[in-house]
Amino acid sequence: MTETADYPHAAQPDGWLSESALAAARGHLPVLYVDAVPVRVDESGDVVAVGLLLRVNGAGAITRALVSGRVLYHERVRDALLRHLEKDLGPMALPRVPASPQPFTVAEYFPTPGVTPYHDPRQHAVSLAYVVPVSGDCQPQQDALELAWLTPEEACSEAVQVEMTGGHGYLLRQAMAHVGRLA
Template identity: 70%
Template sequence: MGDMTDVETTGAWLSREDLDNARERLPILYVNAVPVRVDDRGVVTHLGLLLRADNDGGIGQEVVGGRVLYHEKIRDALARHIEKDLGPMALPRIPVSPQPFTIAEFFPTPGVTAYHDSRQHAVSLAYIVAVVGDCRPQQDALDLSWVTPEEAASMAVRGEMAGSHGVLVRQALAHVGFPV
């Protein structure tokens, strides 16, 4: 079998109509990344949160994320979304074999799980990814804030994060040893 890094994924985008059609029939695979800064001992010192407008006209903090393309490796999807949201100089330290800290199941019906997405049934593999470079919000992100774990926990509890991103942040913090 050939090297999968040479697989063309640009033709894997769906039209808006095709995506809406798929969302009505299939769970869609996503990745989320909680970008972090770590000290010399590997302890998380800051989390990167994007400020974005949502489809309903609200504004909230989010983590990096997006769909996995057909024929795309998870590691490549993480790298692509980190670059898309944080810029080409973010320099993420994605492990050779990334392991999610949680698998989030989003349902269009509220209350089925802690995760809700009115557009679709989606499954997201969520990762904590250290970034060491210069990060600047890109594309539809309005701003990028680096906050301490304590500030992130407080924001998540107060509901300042869009959708279910507060749940993801609380789980990420618990995963790296911060009480929430």
């Protein structure tokens, strides 16, 4: 799961917690996130490409990742999806998020490995996961080094799956199964 930069207390936008307040909250309750699998679709709506971010994780390893981030206090889930897609893919990505988005799954990340396929050593987080078609020009933003568009088969290959951590590879395979691109 990725984060956006924390702001100094005086400059925090509404809905942001200070670093210490966030650490305290993470120690006592699950935090709500969204995960988005950006896709390109053909004229019939079939998924033809999956966008994967290349990032450096907290341990300094280069990994592949999905678009992911927290839902802020008093923020609609749809707005959080749009904010994180713009943050990671740029303002010209043109995501097509429906007015009332429905997740394809709910991923529960635990700080203890092995409880579920999803792991986040910082916290217990619950993430609503979506497949989101994007039709615009996508450019990696923030801490993303690269955005690669792969076929669903390439994205689900063992070579790419081993580059994904925290359960994002498993989540990607679920997404592709959901859209009929993985048996």
